[in-house]
Amino acid sequence: MRLALLLLASALLVTAEERINSDVNQKLRKEEAANSQVMKTLHMLTDRYGPRLTGSPNHEAAAKWARDKMTEWGLKNAHLESWDFGHPGWLNERASGYVTAPVKDNLVFEVLSWTPSTKGAAKSQAVLVDPPKTPTQEELTAWLAANKDKVSGRIVMVGKPTVVPVNFTAVAKRMDDEALQRRLSGQGGPGGPGGPNRTPPAKPEPGKLTAAQVNTQLDEWLVAGGALVRVNDAAMAHGMVRAFNNRSYDLAKVVPTVVLRNEDYGRIARLLDDGEKVEMEFDITNHVYPEGKTTYNVVAEIPGTDKADEVVMLGGHLDSWHSATGATDNGIGSSMMMEAARLIQSLGEKPRRTIRIALWSAEEQGLLGSQAYVKEHFGTFEEPKAEFGKLVAYFNIDSGTGRVRMANVFGPQEAADVLKSALDPFADLGVAGASASKSRRTGGTDSTSFNAAGLAGIGLGQDPIEYFGTTWHTNLDTYERIVPEDAMNASIVIAGAVWHLANRDEMLPRFTKEQMPEPVKPGRD
Amino acid sequence: MRLALLLLASALLVTAEERINSDVNQKLRKEEAANSQVMKTLHMLTDRYGPRLTGSPNHEAAAKWARDKMTEWGLKNAHLESWDFGHPGWLNERASGYVTAPVKDNLVFEVLSWTPSTKGAAKSQAVLVDPPKTPTQEELTAWLAANKDKVSGRIVMVGKPTVVPVNFTAVAKRMDDEALQRRLSGQGGPGGPGGPNRTPPAKPEPGKLTAAQVNTQLDEWLVAGGALVRVNDAAMAHGMVRAFNNRSYDLAKVVPTVVLRNEDYGRIARLLDDGEKVEMEFDITNHVYPEGKTTYNVVAEIPGTDKADEVVMLGGHLDSWHSATGATDNGIGSSMMMEAARLIQSLGEKPRRTIRIALWSAEEQGLLGSQAYVKEHFGTFEEPKAEFGKLVAYFNIDSGTGRVRMANVFGPQEAADVLKSALDPFADLGVAGASASKSRRTGGTDSTSFNAAGLAGIGLGQDPIEYFGTTWHTNLDTYERIVPEDAMNASIVIAGAVWHLANRDEMLPRFTKEQMPEPVKPGRD
Known part of the structure; x- marks a missing residue:
């Protein structure tokens, strides 16, 4: 009884502090149910432009299509940011x-x-x-x-x-409670999918x-x-x-x-x-395409209002390997992030902070696109650029078609607590909470490029479905492997969490100088 | 207590009546463990001669190889029996x-x-x-x-x-107890795999x-x-x-x-x-191969002694579809039956009855090879040929790579009881018993060609492994899909059961004239 009261009090406290906008969350759900574009986006990225190997005309065409589509949806400043891949397509x-x-x-x-x-x-x-x-x-x-x-x-x-x-063991499709708790307790990698x-x-x-x-x-x-x-x-x-x-x-x-x-x-x-x-x-x-030496990240924004100089980012990598059309890795991740941005855009309300979506290239060759972007825009905790202090967080998704089950943020526990509050309204969609990470090691996926710099990369944990067993980088990574309902639900969850971070009074709690972990030298294992 | 005594008495009765030759069963197990040829046979039938589409030179080459291999093993009278397929290869x-x-x-x-x-x-x-x-x-x-x-x-x-x-349901790999009991109670088709x-x-x-x-x-x-x-x-x-x-x-x-x-x-x-x-x-x-109009069943024998005119048959279809090399359907069935014959041959003891192996063609086009054979050699209960009364039973296997779990025999319950006694010594290999069938309907596989004629076709039920979900007639039906241990165990079980029927004093109990079900007209459903 005592404990229950305490828990209740604690819940009220967080809720009070975080002031979740239930009305916005309801609108996001309704818009997705009524007008989902996520499978149409995936269709274009896979069937029409896949495989999207970095440096190839396929990737560039996909990037331009995404840019134009987001402009059509009303996002601002949609553009390609070039960087030097150094290899032909x-x-x-x-x-x-x-x-x-x-x-x-x-x-x-x-x-x-x-x-x-x-x-x-x-x-x-x-x-x-x-x-x-x-x-x-x-x-x-x-x-x-x-x-x-x-x-x-x-x-x-x-x-x-x-x-x-012959394999007699059934492959896990949904993340079971044990795996989920392991991930929430900070095990299972720095927030990315690993592989x-x-x-x-x-x-x-x-x-x-x-x-x-x-x-x-x-x-x-x-x-x-x-x-x-x-x-x-x-x-x-x-x-x-x-x-x-x-x-x-x-x-x-x-x-x-x-x-x-x-x-x-x-x-x-x-x-x-x-x-x-x-x-x-x-x-x-x-x-071979010599022009592929220059490649592109796609960037677009929903401008903020009173805190427009502060930025909440979301994204995933647009590039793929070439054995199939790159649906679960990571056409669907790009599609969900575009969909989350579209959902927010559809609200007809302006966020306080600027929301910026980025679709990276050359993740598959070593997170190169996101690393180039972080270096160019933010620098590192140790050698920051002007924008370093303005990034609230970067949400990344890159583990296939499954629902979002949890989030892992680089930062203090307080950052995870805020994120948990933003995610809790989506428990009915399978989301179970958030954990904090202190690792600045790169690996897995693009959120770790932010973590490495000392920025709040957020890795979204997903139901595995068939990801590592069947679709990851294989000739079976096609449109057919996607579970549309999961992709729709993930888009709603991400939009809700991004909206919350873009509108709460404070930025996300960061590590203090004393708390900030040492940077990890590249190549160190 | 009373029931237990009764069961015990009943068990002793059957055992006494059936006089299982444990020594032979032990020798079969030892030979298979020491000198198994089943995967080598499968390799030749699939890698070297697959796909074995009826009427094709691949099928004919496989048939000739099987004939020669069985001759090499010491079987007698190995030959191809031609019949008129009527279509080119x-x-x-x-x-x-x-x-x-x-x-x-x-x-x-x-x-x-x-x-x-x-x-x-x-x-x-x-x-x-x-x-x-x-x-x-x-x-x-x-x-x-x-x-x-x-x-x-x-x-x-x-x-x-x-x-x-996307399929969230794990495919059954082993036959569970419920499915096994359903099969033993006579449900699940007339003994063949269906499909x-x-x-x-x-x-x-x-x-x-x-x-x-x-x-x-x-x-x-x-x-x-x-x-x-x-x-x-x-x-x-x-x-x-x-x-x-x-x-x-x-x-x-x-x-x-x-x-x-x-x-x-x-x-x-x-x-x-x-x-x-x-x-x-x-x-x-x-x-196209016009010569394919004539196709072949492969037949070979281990001659009997005092009851040499009575015959126990075993077999399966050698032909396959063409999308892969026909491993689970039915290269492995042919290989297991050849292996069972080899094991018996290796005993150095002569059976009382003649044991005859047959590897059919054109099963995939409608059980045509086995039907031609039954028509040619046995006729039907209603219009019998001389050999009709001499066939003890025909064992058939055609459900992929899995262990033998049960047998279904066309005949009275007494026939199933005999079969059960022959199979019981292999309970440790997964065999759970035998059931009786009254159906003269064709379907599924070649044992039903015998059932249709009123002969004792025996369909062997197997663990499903990946059969209907993955390998059945698909581009994935290759050597890699085989579980070698299961194929070895199946070969032992079949050899033991065939040996028993070839050596017991009586033939297998048959339906009396009064019990014999009416024949089923072709095409009737």
């Missing part, structure tokens, strides 16, 4: 692949980005080489020398096929090469040895293919390279094991 | 497809079997037509006339895209055309109208594609036809909805 235009002997089949694969085209159809007997996994430089050098005559004029499969056992490849790789044993180092030397060896095509094993179940990039971004340093679905890779490897002569053929047309 | 040799404007992407699709090649690369603007679903003939005729000018020289998408919502398309379609309303009738007329209309390619929506999640056949088997009656993954179909349909001009291109090379 790249797109695959068409690719076909076949096994032609001793069996005939059409191959399912994706092209590794920033790799060259074949010169017409590349046909050859396939060879599988199996380089050592964690060699010393001496061991790798010896292996490369011993195998150098195998690859000339050949389609080269690199590595034994991965055996991906299988975002974990820093284990440090190699002393004297051993990293996988990336081995890979780079293999690529050079294949170029020098005159290989026709490099074939990697997708190593995923159910025909899923995940393809990243040639890390050098230099097409001269690699041969045409594909990631072949595990079923096809395994089949061919098993036939080779039988001593069969397997013939393959790939015909790949990629296109 | 067909295989796709290569196929590529692209959307070329306003976006560029490689399409994921399968070719419908028994459809023609394109004449080189077929390129055109895409058009989507949406014929009525259950029209009267008058309505369809009017629709065809009204739309006839739309398809000339075009790639034609037929029907609006299916919206396949989504095996349920007789709902009868059309009077005066309305069936989907098949509409489809046939659409095909004729597309040919007459000069369409370049017909594109159907795969209507499945996660890029899965399931492709059957042109039901006429006559390539002149259809245009080149593909089943496009739902993601690509949906994307293009949505772009067309925007008013975009979408250009597509397909280049399809199929090959």
Whole structure:
């Protein structure tokens, strides 16, 4: 009884302090129910402009479309902010692949980005080489020398096929209470989604090469040895293919390279094991866009009134990988943020502070667009620019199609408490609270570019649905993977929370100079 | 207490009566653990000879390989038994497809079997037509006339895209107790796996055309109208594609036809909805094999001794559809049955009765191979041939990679009781018993060809794993989908049960003339 009273009193206190505008929240819900644009936006970003690889004309067209659409919705100052990506743009235009002997089949694969085209159809007997996994430089050098005559004029499969056992464990779709509480208690990353490849790789044993180092030397060896095509094993179940990039971004340093679905890779490897002569053929047309060296973040605003110089930001990355159309990563995140801005714009009320939406490029290449923006506009806590003190917070979303379940803010607990008050009215939509983070480590997604600078990046935690298991960077990341109701609900929640931070009397509590964590040097793990 | 004693007495009675040879069962387990060939067999049937479409050289090569392999294992009289399929063989040799404007992407699709090649690369603007679903003939005729000018020289998408919502329900992998008891109580089909398309379609309303009738007329209309390619929506999640056949088997009656993954179909349909001009291109090379009109069942024997004229059969269909290599349907079933025969052969003991394995063709076209065999060798209860009275039972397996969980036998309860006694020693491998069936209806799989004749077809029920949801007739039905341990355990169980029926004093109890159910006329539902 005593406790209940205390809790009640505490709730009243927060409510009183935060003065949530229930009327606005109701309007946001009604507008979304009546006039949602979020799936139409997603359709354009995916079906029409996907994949939106940074530096490609697809990405630029998507950015311009988003800019123009937000202008049409009434947002102000919508524009592209250019920054120096430093690499050309790249797109695959068409690719076909076949096994032609001793069996005939059409191959399912994706092209590794920033790799060259074949010169017409590349046909050859396939060879599988199996380089050592964690060699010393001496061991790798010896292996490369011993195998150098195998690859000339050949389609080269690199590595034994991965055996991906039939999975008997159901994938979690909604975040369960345990996972939610873990996230709310500050575990589960600095607010971003993280991801299988975002974990820093284990440090190699002393004297051993990293996988990336081995890979780079293999690529050079294949170029020098005159290989026709490099074939990697997708190593995923159910025909899923995940393809990243040639890390050098230099097409001269690699041969045409594909990631072949595990079923096809395994089949061919098993036939080779039988001593069969397997013939393959790939015909790949990629296109390079030198103008992609300059790329763009999309920025638009809803101007504030009495506190117009203070800014609440929201955003996500617009760029994608190229194996599909980039729906869950992060077409839907961009669409939800645009939708949240549209909902606020539809209120017919002006916020006190300026609300600014940003859709980043080159998140997938290392959060580069958001880092460039933070550097340009805000600097860091240690070396601030004029605007540093004016940013209330930056909301980011980048974990797929699921509902928003919680928020993690870089700052003191008081900042999380404010955010929780703003989110509590949406408990019926699945939101369970907010947590605070002290980490200035980058990783996962763009909110951490703000955290790194000492700014209040807010990472929104979402229901996983099929994100890491199925859609994340794969050939299945399409419009069909989206749960429209979840995307609509997320848009409402974000709009409500942004509106609250844009209109409360105070800015969001920040770390004092004494509380501010030390910056994390780039590359530190 | 009384009940317990009664049960105990009953158990002793059965055990005493059935005299299970535990020594043999132990030897079978040991041999499988030490020298399993089942995955090697599967590898050859899938990787090397898949897809094994009836009438194709792939199927014939697989049949010959199986025959020779069983001869190598010591089986006798291994041979191909020809029968008249009546249709040419067909295989796709290569196929590529692209959307070329306003976006560029490689399409994921399968070719419908028994459809023609394109004449080189077929390129055109895409058009989507949406014929009525259950029209009267008058309505369809009017629709065809009204739309006839739309398809000339075009790639034609037929029907609006299916919206396949994100699935939040985990797929069952193992058969749970409830499902098992349902199967044991005689529900869940006549012993075969059934399947989504095996349920007789709902009868059309009077005066309305069936989907098949509409489809046939659409095909004729597309040919007459000069369409370049017909594109159907795969209507499945996660890029899965399931492709059957042109039901006429006559390539002149259809245009080149593909089943496009739902993601690509949906994307293009949505772009067309925007008013975009979408250009597509397909280049399809199929090959027709006139010699496929004659096809083959593979038959081999382990000769009996004192009761050599009585026969216990086991088998499954060797043929497959063509979207993948036919692993779960039914490469693994064929492999398990071959493995069961090999295990028995390895005992170094001769069975009393002859054990005969049969690997059917054209199951996928309507159980045709097993029906031809039953007609040729056994006739029916009503019009028996000499061998009719000599067949003890026919064991069939055709539900994917899962463990054997139960058996369903056409015959009186006493037959199921015998079978249960033979299976009980394998309870540790997941087998839970046997049920009896009175249905002479064909369907599902080849055991029902025996049931229809009044013979003791035995359908083996298996854990579902991913069968109907993922692998059944899809582009994902590959070697990778197999659970090796389950396949090994199934082989042991089948070998043990076959051995028991081949060596007990009596044949399996049959229906008396009075008990025998009436035959079911073909086509009756």
